[in-house]
Amino acid sequence: xNSVTQMEGPVTLSEEAFLTINCTYTATGYPSLFWYVQYPxxxxxxxxxxxKADDKGSNKGFxxxxxxxxxxxxxxxxxVQVSDSAVYFCALSDNRDDKIIFGKGTRLHILP
Amino acid sequence: DTAVSQTPKYLxxxxxxxxxxxxxxxxxxDTMYWYKQDSKxxxxxxxxxxxxxxIINETVPNxxxxxxxxxxxxxxxxxxLELGDSAVYFCASSQVGPxxxxxxxxxxxxxxx
Numbered sequence: 579x580n581s582v583t584q585m586e587g588p589v590t591l592s593e594e595a596f597l598t599i600n601c602t603y604t605a606t607g608y609p610s611l612f613w614y615v616q617y618p619x620x621x622x623x624x625x626x627x628x629x630k631a632d633d634k635g636s637n638k639g640f641x642x643x644x645x646x647x648x649x650x651x652x653x654x655x656x657x658v659q660v661s662d663s664a665v666y667f668c669a670l671s672d673n674r675d676d677k678i679i680f681g682k683g684t685r686l687h688i689l690p
Numbered sequence: 691d692t693a694v695s696q697t698p699k700y701l702x703x704x705x706x707x708x709x710x711x712x713x714x715x716x717x718x719x720d721t722m723y724w725y726k727q728d729s730k731x732x733x734x735x736x737x738x739x740x741x742x743x744x745i746i747n748e749t750v751p752n753x754x755x756x757x758x759x760x761x762x763x764x765x766x767x768x769x770x771l772e773l774g775d776s777a778v779y780f781c782a783s784s785q786v787g788p789x790x791x792x793x794x795x796x797x798x799x800x801x802x803x
Contacts, residue, residue: 622782624793667733675745
């Protein structure tokens, strides 16, 4: 079945450091891929998405490229801020039903 | 102008009780969802409805019964609450199914004592 695997957290970085959160997936066909972010005490918000191979999603300085050859969708940001501290979820949909499969989430702490 | 709202935000109750969580969206979306997030932040879909019709029911115990009186509302009723039901429950909505963006409510933290 479909699944998403993302790196275990927590990830702790200093402000302005480079961020990578790894995400790989298993799916049949051509899924759509997402990163959602959950700030403390809030619901999830879509951060970015990509719907086909080689697409790059980007938002708020974050980027992720849909790599079909490596079945990956790693999240990157060049210079993180304290306000980026949150839990990040990689997710996929195989576009055949209404279901989104979420990874287990990666908690990110940014130190000032 | 909250897009997806849930009530209550916190719910503390005894084992064996019956409780409901309400969800409303003012985005005009056709599809609504319920998710359960456990203490380790693992997020799993429970149900989805499209225009008041049940689309997804993910091996959830039949103590959980969603009800959609209209396409703007999807309520979750839980009978005979158990300790393992303690979690944060999120409602979400989207215009159509994936890959359309899902908009999440703020969550309801349920604690069963």
